[in-house]
Amino acid sequence: MGIQDIIEGKKQWRAHVARVEALPPDYQIVYKEMQRYLFKVGPVDLPDGPLLPGIVDFFEEGVAAGKGVTQLIGTDVAAFCDDLIKDSRTYADIYQESISASPGADKRP
Known part of the structure; x- marks a missing residue:
């Protein structure tokens, strides 16, 4: 990764944050909890x-439709997030794999 990639990544992140900050306060609070x-x-x-830019897109559409954030995602932020990532590889999966393959296990019969 070169310096140009780092600079471009920062520009994209700042643009993303600006989009979040343009949302109504209740949407911002929920987005930050989701993040x-x-x-x-x-x-x-x-x-x-x-995923994160997609959530902002979804929230912007909700704002444009005049809906409250709880009308879009419900009242359980964690359940909504879990549903979003249900088919994705997570850090928890990696951890489970690492403890399942214990390096000191003796495999002799």
């Missing part, structure tokens, strides 16, 4: 993937 949750348990490709 916090997803960075803890979410997919491995979260920083580079389409």
Whole structure:
């Protein structure tokens, strides 16, 4: 990864943050909770993937339609996030794999 890639990544992230900050306050609060949750348990490709920008797109459409954020996602943010990432490889999956393949296990009969 070169310096130009880093600079471009920062520009894209700043543009993303600006879109989030343009949302109504209730949407911003829910987005930040979703982001916090997803960075803890979410997919491995979260920083580079389409999930976060897709959520902002979804929220912008909700705002344009005049809907409240809870009308879009319900009242359980974690359940909504879990449904979004149900088919994605997560850090929890990687951890489970690492403890399942214990390196010190004796495989002799």
